[in-house]
Each structure stands twice: as structure tokens, then as C-alpha cells.
Amino acid sequence: MKKLCLAAVTAMALVGCSDNNNKEDDKAAAESVRGVTDTEIRIGGMHDLSGVFAAFSSPAVQVANDMFEEVNEQGGIHGRKIRYIVEDHAYQVPKATQAVNKLVSRDEVFAMLMSLGTPHNLAAFPIMDRNKVPSVLPLSLSRQMEEEGDFRYRYVLGPSYYEGVLQGVNRLVEDEGIEKICVMYIPSDFGEEVNQAVNDAADANDALTLAESSSHRPDESDFSGTLARLRDANCELVAVALPVRPIITVVATAKQMGWDDAKFIVSQAGFHSAVAAAPGGVTEGLYGVASWEDIVSRMTHVPEAEEWGKAYKEQYGELPSGGAVLGRVGAMLIINALREAGPDLTTESFLDALESLKFSDKVTGVETEMSETNHRAGSGIILSQVQDGIWRPVAEME
Incomplete structure (x- = not known):
């Protein structure tokens, strides 16, 4: 399949002390970061791969893994490969609770990415917060994805x-x-x-x-x-x-x-x-x-979207959907943030990187500019209508 990643944001310079003892302390701290080793970064995700919202989760996971594989083939992020560990909750809250317990306690993931479902994420947040595991672009746009718990650890796709x-x-x-x-x-x-x-x-x-x-x-x-x-x-x-x-x-x-x-x-x-x-x-x-234009609509007038969509169809036998768009944006966001956080990766450096991210994607049309007070990857609302089998934008609203 044709490559799916955008060029990443240049990694920010991290200022460190020259004192040898401080270097040793920094090395020890890095070694103790949950989900992070010298060679790997473990990311978790709770998904609906077999339930009523599988149409969103399945393509999102596929696209994210394609992009992570590409990054890993190029040596990873600062020498570390991304491993995306996914659990299926079939849109059932009890299974979601079991999944997050496994991902946080046993797998010790560094962050949770694109977990699907509002009640499922709400059930997971207390477990994640106790272990300081960030929630990155859950496949839910409930207001609670931003408002429930510590805002510092909440990052969403766009308006609720x-x-x-x-x-x-x-x-x-x-x-x-x-x-x-x-x-x-x-x-x-x-x-x-x-x-x-x-x-x-x-x-x-x-x-x-x-x-x-x-x-x-x-x-x-x-x-x-x-x-x-x-x-x-x-x-x-x-x-x-x-x-x-x-x-x-x-x-x-x-x-x-x-x-x-x-x-x-x-x-x-x-x-x-x-x-x-x-x-x-x-x-x-x-x-x-x-908060985004449908990808099939963009394929009719944006060359980058058309190229990506054709590559997707060649591999998966169907046109990309909203789930594929979410997977692309989610993977791009976390890849860029991990690069921006630098080689001495910690949860705090990762969160700082998320809050400084600024990039755009011609394929999906999503433009991201986060800050300490804005944890939304996108902004604005588009009203679309099904016309000849395609979602066509009919109005843009702030």
C-alpha cells in the first residue's frame, strides 16, 4: 500500500544539564517510564471490532497500524518502535473495563489511542488516571471526553x-x-x-x-x-x-x-x-x-486524498470511510507528538509536545493547532448531505 504518513514535525530541542549525575538521573527516569523501553513504545486501544460500531473501529485500527508499520520500518521514533495493542470490547462496557485493566496493568501502555465508545471511555478513565495514562483522540466526541477527569490528560478530535x-x-x-x-x-x-x-x-x-x-x-x-x-x-x-x-x-x-x-x-x-x-x-x-469533510467527497477534488483513497482501496478492496480518516488523524497526531517529545521520552514531555502540535493534512483536510487550553485536533463543524451516495458539504459553521 502507498505510504500513509505525513512528514513529521521536526523534533523539538530538549535542554539538559551537563552534569554527569543529572544525566544518570535522567537515564534512570527514562528507563522507568511506563510503556517505554530503549526499543519500544507501547500504545493501547479499546475498540469495537465485533459490535455495532465496528464500522468505525476496524478501519481506524487498520490505518493506524499501517502508519505505525511504516514508521517502524524507518527505525521508529528516536530508535523506538511503536506497538499498538488493541483489545475488542464489542461495544460492551464490562468488556471495556476488562480491556483497560489488561492494557494498563499488564501491558503497562504509555497512552491510550482512539478507544471507542463514550460509556466505555468513562469507565476506563479512573483506571487510566490512577496510572497517569493519557487519553488521545478517543473515538467518541462526547463533551465528557474533555471534561471528565484531568484535562491535561485529555485530547480529542474536535467539537463534541x-x-x-x-x-x-x-x-x-x-x-x-x-x-x-x-x-x-x-x-x-x-x-x-x-x-x-x-x-x-x-x-x-x-x-x-x-x-x-x-x-x-x-x-x-x-x-x-x-x-x-x-x-x-x-x-x-x-x-x-x-x-x-x-x-x-x-x-x-x-x-x-x-x-x-x-x-x-x-x-x-x-x-x-x-x-x-x-x-x-x-x-x-x-x-x-x-469536523471533517468526508474522505470520498475529498477524493473528487483533492489530489492527495484521491491518491490515498486509491491506495486504500487497492489494499482493502473498498473506499476509505470515516473510520479510516480517524485512524489516519490519530496515528499522525501520536507520531508527531512522540517525535516532538524527543528521545528522553516521559509522560510530561509527551503532553507538552501534544500541547505544542501544529500541522495540517491535505488528505483529510484536518488542521491541528493545540495549546495548553485547546486539546482539540480539529475545529469547526461542517454540515453535509448525502448526494448521489456521497456526503457533500453544504455549510460550514464555527
Whole structure:
């Protein structure tokens, strides 16, 4: 496969003392850093490789490992190779707790990268925090990924589910003159955050009414009764916070019922190429929010994205998805931060490096500029719509 890495940021100069005793102390400290040896850096990740959100985790892990392999073939980071240790929790919180215990206690990972799921990460944070293990770009955009625990150890992809859905809903309400809104969600931290965004949008707008809300199991597959109730309530816009497959089922069922005048919008968790490319064009017209442009859309007008996408398809037999984008950005971020942290790697030097990162990626369009007060790899919110099987940007919001 064609190489996936960007040129890394030049490693920052680390100022040290010339005193021999201090050098010995520094060497001893480096040797005691969890997850770090002279030849290896161990990174952990809890993923859904066999559950309802595997469409995000599986390509994210594949792309990250491709990029780590490339770096390792070139000698690693300051002589250390990256080992990404992944555990499958199948979107089950008890399994996530077991996974993080194993990764932190037995594998002694240096950091956690791209762990999927809001309740799963929240269950892991206390264990990670006790051992000072940073959370880097979890595959969750809940507000709690930044707000829960020590901010110094929290780094995320971009604006939260709440911010994305709130801004997307407000934009559609304004542009389309929508007066009645509804929401379908799973009763998890992720789903509740989307539900809260919809409620707050209605509360802040006297012309907008929350007509119906409905909670669902993550593996639910029959939505005909719920959609009939929402149609009877005259819902004009429905926010959907469900896994990938149920999202497709919801929109397809609405069309089968002849309910064509309602609009549907999904959060970043539903912004996936598989949703847009669903067979038969059943998701045509669906809206979605994210802090990045869909990679398939970028492939049509950005040469770097087209080249990367073709290489991905050659290796994996399909076009890249949102999960692949997340894997690329996550791997780039941690590779650049490890380089920037220098050869005398510690948790503190790594966190300092994260807070000083500034780079852009033409493939994904993500522009990163972190600081002590900004731990988001990206900014801004893009409202997209499925048009001819591709998520196409229709509005950009701050």
C-alpha cells in the first residue's frame, strides 16, 4: 500500500544539564517510564471490532497500524518502535473495563489511542488516571471526553456531539423554517448528549417544538412503529443517534412508508461513508455533522486524498470511510507528538509536545493547532448531505 504518513514535525530541542549525575538521573527516569523501553513504545486501544460500531473501529485500527508499520520500518521514533495493542470490547462496557485493566496493568501502555465508545471511555478513565495514562483522540466526541477527569490528560478530535448536533439543527431550522423536531437515540452517554442538544435547541427557540423523543437498543432493527408515531406527530426534522446499520434502517423505513417530507440528521457517530453509500440510495438527502469533510467527497477534488483513497482501496478492496480518516488523524497526531517529545521520552514531555502540535493534512483536510487550553485536533463543524451516495458539504459553521 502507498505510504500513509505525513512528514513529521521536526523534533523539538530538549535542554539538559551537563552534569554527569543529572544525566544518570535522567537515564534512570527514562528507563522507568511506563510503556517505554530503549526499543519500544507501547500504545493501547479499546475498540469495537465485533459490535455495532465496528464500522468505525476496524478501519481506524487498520490505518493506524499501517502508519505505525511504516514508521517502524524507518527505525521508529528516536530508535523506538511503536506497538499498538488493541483489545475488542464489542461495544460492551464490562468488556471495556476488562480491556483497560489488561492494557494498563499488564501491558503497562504509555497512552491510550482512539478507544471507542463514550460509556466505555468513562469507565476506563479512573483506571487510566490512577496510572497517569493519557487519553488521545478517543473515538467518541462526547463533551465528557474533555471534561471528565484531568484535562491535561485529555485530547480529542474536535467539537463534541452536543456542539455538532446543536449547530446542525439550528442551521436547518433557520434555513428550512422547521417548527417541529424529534429525536431517536440510544440511552447511553452518547445518545443522551444528542438528545440534550435537541432539547436545548427547542428550549432556546420559541418557534421550535420538540414533538417526540424515542430511545432504542443499540441492536434494534425494527423502527416502523416509532416512525409511524413520529410521522403522526408531524415531525419535520429527526435527529438520529443510533449505530451505523440502524441509521440506514431508519431512513430506509421512512421512505418505504412514504414519509418523504421529513428530514433526518445524524451526529459525527453516524457520519460514515457506508451510510451515504447504502444500497438503493435509501439514505439520499440525509444530513450529517462532523469536523471533517468526508474522505470520498475529498477524493473528487483533492489530489492527495484521491491518491490515498486509491491506495486504500487497492489494499482493502473498498473506499476509505470515516473510520479510516480517524485512524489516519490519530496515528499522525501520536507520531508527531512522540517525535516532538524527543528521545528522553516521559509522560510530561509527551503532553507538552501534544500541547505544542501544529500541522495540517491535505488528505483529510484536518488542521491541528493545540495549546495548553485547546486539546482539540480539529475545529469547526461542517454540515453535509448525502448526494448521489456521497456526503457533500453544504455549510460550514464555527
